[in-house]
Amino acid sequence: MTAPAKRIPEALSTLLAGYNVPAQVADELLDADGAIRPVWLPFIEQFAKLGSEQIAAHFARGDQYLRDAGVFYRQYSAEPLQERAWPLSHVPVILHEQEWTTICDGLAQRAELLERVIADLYSEGRLVRDGHLPASLVARNTEWHRPLVGVPPVSGHYLHFLAFEIGRSPDGSWVVLGDRAQAPSGAGFALENRMATVRMYPDKFSRAHVHRLAGFFRAFRDAMDLLPGAEGRRTAILSPGPGNDTYFEHAYIARYLGLVLLEGEDLIVQNGEVFVRTVSGPQPVGVIWRRLDAAYADSLELNESSKIGTPGLVHALRHSSVSLVNALGSGIVETRAFMAFLPKIAEVVLGTPLKLPNVATWWCGQPSERAYVQSNADALYIGEALSRSLPFDIGAGAAIAGAFQGDQTHGRAEDAPDAQLRDWIDANGPDLVGQEAVTLSTTPAWIDGQLKPRPMTIRVFAARTPEGWTFLPGGYARIGKGGDATALSMQRGGSVADVWVMGDAPVGDRTMFESGSFRREDTGMLPSRAADNLLWLGRYVERCEGAIRLLRAYHLRLAETGDANDARLQSIARHFERISFDVSAPVETLLEPSLQATRLCAGRVRDRFSVDGWAALSDLLTNLSESAGTLAPGDDSARALGVLLRKITGFNGLVHENMHRTSGWRFLTFGRALERADGASMVLRSFAGEDRTQGLLDVALEYADSRITHQRRYRVDPTHDTVVDLIALDPDNPRAIRFQVTAMRRIAETLPFARRDGRVSAVLEALMPLETSLAVAHPEDVIPARLSEVRRALATVARRLAAAYLD
C-alpha cells in the first residue's frame, strides 16, 4: 500500500514523498486508507515546517544532551568495556491515550495472570497437576529455582515491576511478543530518551499534550517504600556490576530514585536478615530492586559458580525478612513456550480470555501441535522452547520460515531441507516451539534526509502499586534497521525512539520531586565496597600523577643531555625499577596499565562522580593511545607528558571538587593523601638520600611541584635539609608528607567510630604518633631509614583503615 498522495495535505507532501509503507503492513503515522492519523498531525505539521538544516539542529540538541549525560550502552560480545553511543531515532512514536489505555488494560490483566502463574509454580503446582502446563517445561527450566519452591514472598507478590514487548499486527491490533519479569531493563533509557526529545522538540510540537513519565517512577518508588519490611530499612538496587550491559541504567535509576546502588558483595546475611556493609557498620536492607539474574543471586543455594551474588540471600528469603522486586525465580514466566499455554490458562485462572493476545505459539512436545509446526514451518519461527529471548532474538539453533539459521545442519545432509526440518522437529519436539512470524507495523524514522517507514516494537513498563498495576505512559520503542517489516529486521543494529502518549488536552506537569520533600539522599551511608574503590581511585590517580611527573623529569633531562647514561638519569631509572617500571620503554606503554586501573576503579563508582569527570578520564586514555608509537624519548615525550599532567590534574580536580557524597569524598581524599605521602617518602629516599647531589634534589622538587615554593622560601640552592624540610616536614605544603598525614588524621577523626569508650580508633592510633614524629623531626634526622619507617607506618594506616571500614 503506497500512501495515495491525495490523502496527504499539500504542506506535508514533500516531507512524506519517500514514505512508502510496504503492502500488508500497518503503519503508525498513516491509517489503513493512507491518511495521517490525527494524533500525529500537530507534530508532523511542525516538523514539515523545518528545513533540513533546522532538522539537523534539532536532532543535534538531543544528541548533545545524551552525550553530556553520558548515556551509552555496553555490548557484551564486543571488546571488554566497549561503550557505544546511544542509538536514538529522533522521531518519536506517537499514540493516542485512548489506544494506550486499551493496551494497558490488556497488559494489567496479563500482569495479573503472570503473577498467578508464578505463584502457582512456586507453591502448589496446580497448573501442572491439572494439565494446563507440561511438567517438563517447568522441571527442565533453568529459571525454575527449586530452593525457592515453598518460599512465599514477604511482600505477598512475586511480581512488582514488569515490561512487555508489544507490536502491532497488519490488522491494526496489538500483540504481546514477550514478557519481561526477571529484571526488566529499559525504563531508565526511556527516561533518557524523553529528556533528549524534550530538548529536540519545543512546546509548539504540542508537547503539552504528551503524558509525563515522572509520575510513574514516583508511584513505583512510593510503592516500594510501602512494602513490608521497608520501614526503617534501606531500599536498594542490586546490580550485577559495571560489566553488565545495562549498568548505566542501574546507576542512572539509582540516582533518579534516590536508591543506593549495590552489588552482591555489598550485602551480607546475618540471622536471616540482609545487611549492607557500610563504613559505619552493617545496615539493614528491606527492599531490593533486583537487576541481577536470579541464578547469580546466591552462590550457596543457586548457581554455585556465581561471584556476584550474596551467599545466604535465599536463606534470608526463607526467613521472610526482605522484599525482592521481583522475586527470585520470576524469570520463568518469560519462557517462550509458556506463550502456547497462557491463553488457555487465562481462561482457567482468570475465567476470561486474554484481552491482548500474545504471539501465536505451538509447543512441539504435543503431537498435534508438532504436526502443525511441521506443516506450517514456512510461516513460523521455530526455536528453543525454554528460551526467554524475544521472538525476534531467535538464536542460531532455530529455523525461520522453513530455513535453518546459521550454518547448522540437522538430520542427513542428503535429505531435502523440508525432510531435515521434519526430522529435527520429530527428534527434539519437547525442546522446540513454533511461533507465528509476526509482521510488525512501521513508524517514521529520519533516514538520509527523509522520513521512511521502519518496523517497530514498543516496550511497556508496569509497576505494582497498592492501587493496582500502573503503567509508564510512554516508553521505549525499538526501531528496525531495514524496511522489511518482519520481526527479523529487529534483530540487530536497530535504534530506539521515545514513545509519546498524547491526550486531546494538555496534561498535568509532574516531576519526580514535586509535592514536598520527596528527594532523599543517603549521605550517611557509604557501602564499604564503594569506599574501597574510592580510596583506590584516589590512590591510583595520585600514583599516575606522580609517575607522570617523574617521567617528565627524566625526559626533560634526557632532552637536555642527550645521554641516557647521565648519573641523574640513571638515578631516576633506578627509582623506577623499584616500582617495576622500565623507564626506557615508551611512555604510553608505561602509563597505560596505571591509567586503565584508574579507569576500572572509577567505573565501579561511576554513580558517585560527575559525568564530566568520567569524560576527562576517557579523554586522557584516548589521548594516550593516540600518541602510541609517535613519541620519541626526550623532548617529545616530555612535552606529551606535560599535556597528560594537565589532563590528569583536571580529572583530579573535577572528581574532588564535584563529589558531593561526604563520606565518599573522605575516602577518595584519604587515598590521595596516603599515596602522596608514600610517594614523597619514596622520592626523598631515592633523591635526597646518601648521594645528595643538587641535580637529584631538583628532581625531588620537581616531583613535588615545589620548585618555586622552594626558591621563594629558602632563597638558596636546594640542600638536603631544605628539600626535606619542604617535602617531608612542612605543615603548609600540600605536597609534604606531614601535611598529608595531618589531612589523613583529620579525616580519620570524622569517620565512624573514631572515638569509642575514651579510646581512639586503630587508624588514629597509627596516625597520631606519625604526625607527632614528623612535627618534631629536624630535617637532618630524616635519613633514608627514617623514611622507610614512615612508609611502614603508612602501610599500617592503610591496613587498619581497610580492616575497620572496608572489609
Next chain:
Amino acid sequence: MLYDIRLSIRHDYGVPSPNARTQVRLLPTDLPGRQIVRSRLLRVTPRPSERDDVLDFFGNVMTTLAFHRPIASVELGLRARVEVLEPPDSLDLSPDLKGLSAEAAAVRLLSAESPAHFIGASPRVAPDTEISAFAHALAAPGMTTTQIAEALSQALHDEMQFDPGATDVHTPPSVAFAARHGVCQDFSHIMIAGLRALGIPAGYVSGFLRTLPPPGKPRLAGADAMHAWVRVWCGSEVGWVEYDPTNACRAGTDHIAVAYGRDYGDVAPVKGVLRTAGPQVSEHSVDVEPLEASG
C-alpha cells in the same frame, strides 16, 4: 541391618574467613520402606553463630551454618544410627523405553519424586555424545528399563577404572568418561548422563557404605569416604530403583542414603562460600559399622 555411622570432615581455610556461610547435607532421614534413622547428631566446631536445619526441595536435611567471627577451620562430626531395610524382591515390571517415555510424560507432578526433574540436563550433568553413544549401544530393543539400567551399571563397572587420584569434585562426566577412570561421583554422573540420553529419568544419591564387608565378601570400593550412586525411575509401577555403578550392584542393605538430587550439586555434603579466597584443605573420614544385634 543396623549401622553406627561416624563421619568427620575438617575444612581448613588458609585465610581466616569473616562471615563464612556453609551449607551441609550430612544428616540421613527416614525413607519409608528403605531406612529408619534411630538417632543422629551433627556436631560443629567451633560453635556456629547460626544454625538452621530445613528440608530442601528433594527432602534432604539441609543444615546452614554461619559464623559471624572469622574462623580458620571448621570441623563437622556426624554420629548416626540407621537401620537399612531389605529391598523387596520383585518381578521386573518396568516398561521398555517407549513405554517408559509415555509413562514419564504422563506424570503431571512437580514434587520431589516426579521423574520430570531427572530427564533433562542438570548443572553438573550435561548431555555428552560419547556417553550417549555408549548407552545407546547397550540398549537393545525389547529390553526393560531395569535391564538397561543394570546393563549400564555393569558396563561402566567393567569399562571404568576406580582411581581416587584421577578426578576431582569438579570433573565433568564427559572428561572422566573419556579417560575411563574416576571415583563414585564420576561413575554416577556418567551413568546418569547415559540413562538420561536414553530418556530414562535418573538422579544422584549420596550416602555411606559399610566399611568392612560381611564375612566372605569383598570390600566395596568407596567405603573410606562418603559414597555416591544412582537412582533410576523404572516406570510408574516399579518407581525408583537404586544402582551402584562403582560396584556394579543394586544399592541394598550395604548402602545408607543421605541425600537425593539431580546430580552432585544438589547433594554436596559441604558447600561453603567464603568472602576471602585462600587455599582450603579438607580432611574426611568415615566409619560405618554394623551392629551385631540388628533390630
